[in-house]
Amino acid sequence: MTLLDDQHLDSPLSxxxxxxxxxxxxxxxxxxxxxxxxxxRVAEAGYAAYLLRLRVVYDALESAGRAHHHDPLVGAVHDQDLERLAALDADLDHWAPGGDRSVDSPAADRYADRIRTAAAEWGGLYVAHHYTRYLGDLSGGQAIGRILDRDFDLGGRGIAFYAFASIPKPKPYKDAYRARLDALGTTPAEKARIVSEVQEAFRLNRALFAELGERLPEYAR
Ligand code: HEM
Structure with missing residues (x-):
């Protein structure tokens, strides 16, 4: 969806x-x-390839968040309790022990570049990227972690990415997050820019999945 009807822009930002x-x-x-x-149906190497790409993305997201957290828009969402980089490294130690952390991924590089450019341009655009990743991790991501745990018989190992130690209950956290977004007082034009960047963030995620999808035969389980 690229055209925004008036109804969306009359709605609260979240x-x-x-x-x-x-x-x-x-x-x-x-x-x-x-x-x-x-x-x-994806083997360990495929999941490790996904984690390596997420590492590139979260590195950009979290560095930009720290660099711009004094911006009132960035400050409304920035929270160290959300940071995933250490969890990704811990998970990589499980899925690809001793492996190289660098990855040749045009899709992850494009996504990370976009996050950096967005954050430098306007805090609202950073908020769009923050929302797309972290609210997703606190929503469907929670179910994904449980499914992986079951499918790979992990006994809770290798899925630190889905565990937010300081956020025991995602629902009230997400409600408060949405309330902070809605209190920002963004204009309809600003909302339009933010929503359009959320759509772009989703496209970048799909491109990342598409890149991994091309290599599925290699990752079959
Ligand atoms: C199989 C993959 C996925 C499943 C099963 C899934 C499932 C869900 C579900 C059930 C919710 C609603 C939870 C709630 O109401 O609290 C949700 C919300 C969300 N998901 Fe996903 N999701 C998936 C993939 C993704 C991806 C790839 C992204 C982006 C990177 C994403 C971003 C989001 C966001 C931002 C929300 C919050 C929406 C809101 O309430 O504002 N999801 N997801």
Missing amino acids: TAMRDGSKVEHEAAEGSVFMTELLAG
Whole structure:
């Protein structure tokens, strides 16, 4: 969806972001790589390849968040309790012990570049990237972690990425996050820019899945 109807822009920002990215969310959920992963048909090397790409993305997201947290828009969402880089490294120690942490991934590089450019341009654009990753991790991500645990018989190991130690209950956290977004007083034009960047963030995630999807034969389990 690229055209925003007036209804979305009259809505509170968090509602506009969710409703304005519904189509993109469904498309990301339906990615072949995700479907195969959740069906238990992706081997360890494939999941490690996914984690390596997420590492590039979260490195950019979290560095930009720290660099811009005095910006009132960035400050509304920035929270060290969300940071995932250490969890990704811990998970990589499980899935690819001793492995190289660098990855040749044009899709992850493009995503990280976009985050850096967005953050430098305007705090609202950073908020769009922050929302797309962390609210996703606190939502569907929680179910994904449980499915992986079961499929790979992990006994809770290698899924630190989905565990937020300081956020025992995602629901009240997400409600408070949305309330902070809605209190920002963004204008309809600003909302339109933010929603459009959320859509772009979803596209970048799909491109990442598409890149992994191309290598599925290599990752079959
Ligand atoms: C198979 C993959 C996925 C599943 C099963 C899934 C599932 C869900 C579910 C059930 C919710 C609603 C939870 C709630 O109401 O609290 C949700 C919300 C969300 N998901 Fe996903 N999701 C998937 C992939 C993704 C991806 C790839 C992204 C983006 C990187 C993403 C971003 C989000 C966001 C931002 C929300 C919050 C929406 C809002 O309430 O504002 N999801 N997801």
